[in-house]
Amino acid sequence: MTGADKRLRVLALHGGLVLVLFALQFLLPDYDHTNFTSIMVLATYAMGYNILVGYTGLLSLGHAMFFAAGLYGAGMGVYYFALHPVLAFVIGSSAGLILAALIGLIALRTTGVAFMIVTMMFAQAAFLVTLYFNDVTHGDEGLTLTQAARGFDLLGWHVDLTNPALRYNLALSLFTGALVLCLALVRSPIGRVLIAIRENEERTRMLGYDARHYKLLALSLSGLLSGAAGAAYVLFFGYVGSSFAAIQYSIYPLLWVLLGGVGTVVGPIIGTLLMFYLIEISRDHMSSYMIVVGIMLVLLVLWFPKGIAGTIRARWWGWIP
């Protein structure tokens, strides 16, 4: 396969995915329409996570703090200072980026299991901060943003972020932006260095690359996407609470990425979508629905350790980035 063929296929796959998601808004029932909005936002979070775990080989168990940084950064900005939602989104995204860079300066002194534990500890501290400063954050109960606070005027047109159609397309825009960023990153020289670090950090260093510098960049970008997803989530759905900073929100992106395909650009959306509907369908049939999810994950690890997109890449479409 020539380079041009490969580029065309990559474009067709990812462009097709965006087009399908765009078309689905006209076909989905109302309930699934809202679910897809949420899934695209959470898939953005998972893509941010995938930059770190999938392409750089750093397993974090503390990404909820970056998602929550975006959530609280945007949510509290609107709640307390009546910030313009666009400015709140920028602040939330930046909060994820800055927090990730700061945590990276410390956590990246460790590797492997130690990195996993350090990120988990930082995330737990962040979770407790949301509870401890209850007077401001309202802790576990959280804060709600009014419908009025989630709207603004733009060129004589009122933008209402609670409007389902607008919200869907904004979520799709966010997801598409993250998809393009990830594609550009993994196909760029920087992305190749990240993959080299994942495969053999020592050798990469011997080739003259400052591995820590690249890992910090990966963690910061990962934090940026996680923060952007958190900021979008609170602006679209109007609630910020400490449950989003809890450990399960660090585990979820790991599961989504593992299910969809670790180290693939399309894996996170596949994993997020499948996990959501797996739970949804199981829930309709039994109260102990998490058992089904658990069994599915065990089977997946046993038979498809590379996840869905990863398996497809390994067996059939080796060109999937």
Added chain:
Amino acid sequence: MNQKTPLIGGKKSLITRRSALKTLSAASALALSPGYVRYAQAQTSEPLRLGFQLHSTGIGAGYGRWYDRTTQAAAKLINEAGGIAGRQIEIITEDDGTDPKRGAEVVEKFASQHKVDFVFGTLFSHVVIGSAPRAGELKMPYFVVSEGYHVASGMLNRYVFQPGITDVRSQVSSMAPWIAGNLGKKVTMIFPDYAFGHDHRDFFSAAIEKQGGSIAALLAIPPTETSYTKYFPQIPADTEVIYHVMVGPGVLTFVKEMGEHFGSKRPQIFGFIDSLEAVDLASPGLEFLDGTYFWEANPRYAGPDQTPEDKFFREKVGVDQNGASVDDPKDISTYSHMFGCWETLYTIKQAVEASGYKSAADKGALIEAVEAMTAFPAGNEHPQGDKTFNGKRHQCYGHQYISKVEGQKLSVVHKTSIEDGLYENDTDYTKQPL
């Protein structure tokens, strides 16, 4: 020139008698066909669909089990008595996993997939607060049974009501006069260091000071704590009353360690039954609670003052005189909370009948009908007791109980007045647009 053409009748009419009769016959045949009958009667006899947002899983599952039993019992009674405004009610249950994100999704699912008329039954505050924005956006009347102050505080929206259970601010405030008058005025509070505990800290501190009392110490327990021994030495020696509201799996350890710390010489102890809802007071380790006092919203143990409506409520839900399931004496109910589901269903009934609600187009009228309510008399529809309702705050206020643990059972020693729990705030949801 305008020449009037008769609609039915004359030669030049638009519809002849014959065609009118044909149309009428065809329409009658269609209306009598099985499929159409359902549609033709939709406005009058289609069941009223109520979305029940239940904590079947997650931290609220213990409460959820009893909320479900209570709801099913009330729905059965309402249907046996002819339903609501002549329509049977259909309870559609969805588990929210006691999770705020899922809660919002469940509200969405009720509205757009199940096409329910109203949603009710949410208990845990963070789930209520996470779900309420979506209910407001969807203009879905949302009746919560949470006892949180979130509704009355004004932080939610016009579509959210709490007509079946008094809020925590009122509950806590109503305890202070009796505690100050009977147990002591120097109080040390032990509470979980998150929003639920902070509500108790803030509202009780203010209420006890209003009674001339004072707070000796505030001991906030971090949510991750598993042992409490290091906190008890921080209780000042001159403390007359310990006020505790620990909840969750650590509560048995908390009580056991408090007992070991104080031994037989202890200050007066007052707690909120939230700590021990669905927990058997005869559980090992709880012996230390004998002689201590608890707030109850509805007395778990049927005492000598049991009302006929409480007897009726227990019988219909399947609760024995000790607050346990009639089928399993070890299955302890959440008696101080679950009546809220029952009373909320009857409030919905009252609102539908008062507003003439028939379909989603009448939701505004229904909201206004609930806001116009002022009181609920005690009776089989409100077995916990009479209540007042503040339409501006969307919140009801009722009597509370203080019970003493004696022989590992609770005996009521005091019933508050509704006025004991009243407070001032400027919440007015009626100013928000529908």
